[in-house]
Amino acid sequence: MPKTPARPAGRRGKRGAQQAPRKSRKAPKSGRRHTAVRQFDGQFLAFDERRIPLVYRQDHRARTIILRFDREHGHLVVVLPRRTTPEAGRRFALRNRDWIVENAARLPRPVPFAAGRVIPFLGQPHRIRHWPTARGVVWMADGEIHVAGHGDHLARRVQDWLKLEARREIARRAHEKAAMIGKTIRRISLKDPKTRWGSCSPAGCLSFTWRLIFAPPHVIDYVVAHEVAHMKELNHGPRFWQLVSELTRHEKSARHWLQTEGLHLHRYGRA
Numbered sequence: 001m002p003k004t005p006a007r008p009a010g011r012r013g014k015r016g017a018q019q020a021p022r023k024s025r026k027a028p029k030s031g032r033r034h035t036a037v038r039q040f041d042g043q044f045l046a047f048d049e050r051r052i053p054l055v056y057r058q059d060h061r062a063r064t065i066i067l068r069f070d071r072e073h074g075h076l077v078v079v080l081p082r083r084t085t086p087e088a089g090r091r092f093a094l095r096n097r098d099w100i101v102e103n104a105a106r107l108p109r110p111v112p113f114a115a116g117r118v119i120p121f122l123g124q125p126h127r128i129r130h131w132p133t134a135r136g137v138v139w140m141a142d143g144e145i146h147v148a149g150h151g152d153h154l155a156r157r158v159q160d161w162l163k164l165e166a167r168r169e170i171a172r173r174a175h176e177k178a179a180m181i182g183k184t185i186r187r188i189s190l191k192d193p194k195t196r197w198g199s200c201s202p203a204g205c206l207s208f209t210w211r212l213i214f215a216p217p218h219v220i221d222y223v224v225a226h227e228v229a230h231m232k233e234l235n236h237g238p239r240f241w242q243l244v245s246e247l248t249r250h251e252k253s254a255r256h257w258l259q260t261e262g263l264h265l266h267r268y269g270r271a
């Protein structure tokens with residue numbers, strides 16, 4: 001049993017777990033953490049039937065490699081001290097397989113896109129129904145998601161369709177909110193990051209996780225408002241939060257939802 005997971009460097013296991021949605025946090029106390037800590041997506045670790053998403057955290061204050069589960073996001077965090085490579089971190093994780101499997105068992109189970117499975121759509125549960133001989137691709141009726149065609153393509157079709165729906169929901173809100181503050185969005189991209197719900201570049205390019213389509217509309221509204229507000233305020237200061245409250249009425253309830261339920265956004269469409 002590795003002892004290391006029990007003692008994360010410095011502040012006990014708090015940072016990562018509270019980190020996300022990173023963009024939704026109040027302002028960091030100083031710019032230091034941005035230079036001292038760098039976080040990036042790793043690959044998956046495959047153990048038995050489970051694929052565990054991995055996130056590397058380069059932390060110059062850490063003295064040893066540390067493994068820790070971020071329960072909010074359902075991934076394993078590998079904290080890397082200065083001059084330690086992700087490969088070394090990965091090898092360390094693989095050596096501690098038993099500890100990881102034991103702790104992963106307590107994380108919520110993944111829900112694949114498959115016939116009969118239930119996934120949320122805009123916060124409401126929807127069953128996936130498969131029609132092998134039907135025409136068309138994916139459509140929604142009677143609170144169910146119907147998928148035509150060969151079963152081999154079902155998961156991909158569901159995912160492609162969810163991404164389109166996510167883009168529609170997000171883009172509509174984003175353009176509307178940007179117009180409210182006299183800004184123009186240059187591009188909206190949809191990604192699947194493990195550590196954040198959205199981000200904003202100074203050039204006006206917004207990016208969001210397509211997984212927001214699983215969340216209730218008020219949560220999408222808040223995440224979009226948050227990133228649009230960054231087009232004017234590239235920080236998390238009082239003026240930023242004032243702007244957010246002008247762009248959405250749901251800041252408080254949405255942030256609470258993301259903290260308690262956000263983890264589940266990562267479960268769907270994974271085997």
Ligand SMILES: [Zn+2]
Pocket residue numbers: 022023024025226230235236
């Ligand atoms: Zn932010």
